[in-house]
Amino acid sequence: xxxxxxxxxxxxxxxxVCLVKKQGITVEAINFKxxxxxxxxxxxxxxxxxxxxxxxxxxxxxxxxxVLKDPIYGYGKNLNPCIxxxxxxxxxxxxxxxxxxxxxxxxxxxxxxxxxxxNKSALNAVDKISGYKGYILRPLSAKLLTPxxxxxxxxxxxxxxxxxxxxxxxxxxxxxxxxxxxxxxxPAGGCLLxxxxxxxxxxxxxxxxxxxxxxxxGILKVGRHFYLEDNLLVVGRNASENEKITEDxxxxxLLIKVSNRPGPIGLIRKYNSINEEIIQKAAAxxxxxxxxxxxxxxxxxxxxxDNGLVRELEVKPMLPEQVPTSI
Numbered sequence: 442x443x444x445x446x447x448x449x450x451x452x453x454x455x456x457x458v459c460l461v462k463k464q465g466i467t468v469e470a471i472n473f474k475x476x477x478x479x480x481x482x483x484x485x486x487x488x489x490x491x492x493x494x495x496x497x498x499x500x501x502x503x504x505x506x507x508v509l510k511d512p513i514y515g516y517g518k519n520l521n522p523c524i525x526x527x528x529x530x531x532x533x534x535x536x537x538x539x540x541x542x543x544x545x546x547x548x549x550x551x552x553x554x555x556x557x558x559x560n561k562s563a564l565n566a567v568d569k570i571s572g573y574k575g576y577i578l579r580p581l582s583a584k585l586l587t588p589x590x591x592x593x594x595x596x597x598x599x600x601x602x603x604x605x606x607x608x609x610x611x612x613x614x615x616x617x618x619x620x621x622x623x624x625x626x627x628p629a630g631g632c633l634l635x636x637x638x639x640x641x642x643x644x645x646x647x648x649x650x651x652x653x654x655x656x657x658x659g660i661l662k663v664g665r666h667f668y669l670e671d672n673l674l675v676v677g678r679n680a681s682e683n684e685k686i687t688e689d690x691x692x693x694x695l696l697i698k699v700s701n702r703p704g705p706i707g708l709i710r711k712y713n714s715i716n717e718e719i720i721q722k723a724a725a726x727x728x729x730x731x732x733x734x735x736x737x738x739x740x741x742x743x744x745x746x747d748n749g750l751v752r753e754l755e756v757k758p759m760l761p762e763q764v765p766t767s768i
């Protein structure tokens with residue numbers, strides 16, 4: 442007997458795997474990747490520690506078009522369509538049951554842990570969306586929920602599952618000790634769509650480029666963001682962000698950096714026409730955040746991702762009070 446686990450690498454998903462494996466059931470884990478969640482090094486480490494095979498599934502474009510842009514059950518506090526999202530993931534997992542030779546799906550969801558998306562009504566909605574109602578087992582709260590097919594058919598012993606509810610995690614910590622789970626991330630949503638700042642950035646990007654794809658959205662995670670006549674300017678805040686900005690630059694993007702002083706790399710993504718005034722303004726903002734900020738004039742180079750020099754210019758670093766509000 443085999444089960445598929447929706448696996449984030451967090452404590453709850455690890456415990457769900459342990460409870461099912463304890464009953465002699467093989468578990469394979471699935472982690473979904475998008476610009477907003479998934480593909481975390483801690484997920485790989487957790488799967489390795491539990492000795493379960495991990496499948497990374499990239500669903501970014503499909504997720505954006507089928508879930509994020511028009512969720513049936515709407516959004517949470519920010520741009521997070523949690524109920525539709527969970528249903529989508531479970532449907533994708535269900536579609537893999539036959540391929541992986543598995544009989545049912547497990548998740549680490551706990552009744553009442555998240556009031557809006559993990560109450561009994563929401564969990565029923567998630568099951569309905571998935572199309573695999575009855576085949577979704579939640580080991581941490583199973584005794585509080587209607588018995589599933591795996592329980593009714595005797596594939597798994599319901600009495601050896603848990604009845605955890607609410608946001609207090611003491612029971613989970615006790616189980617972690619029991620299963621010798623030492624490493625797990627602090628409780629968190631793990632999804633950037635739950636964060637107000639990221640959601641605001643995504644809304645703004647959609648307002649100027651409604652058809653932005655996952656490749657374009659990668660830049661939303663880093664830097665200071667400004668819009669200059671509907672063109673995006675991203676300014677790195679440290680060396681690692683400078684590297685990420687360069688890595689995420691598209692072929693048509695322009696990169697900007699002060700030539701002879703340490704400072705950030707900036708990226709201009711053209712959503713509207715670019716004129717000389719915009720380039721000058723972007724260069725002045727980038728100079729403002731560089732070691733040339735107190736200089737009367739800063740020398741700046743403009744280049745593309747392949748390091749092809751487009752042009753060089755001189756600008757006066759922008760004064761702090763002149764810098765536009767970032768997003």
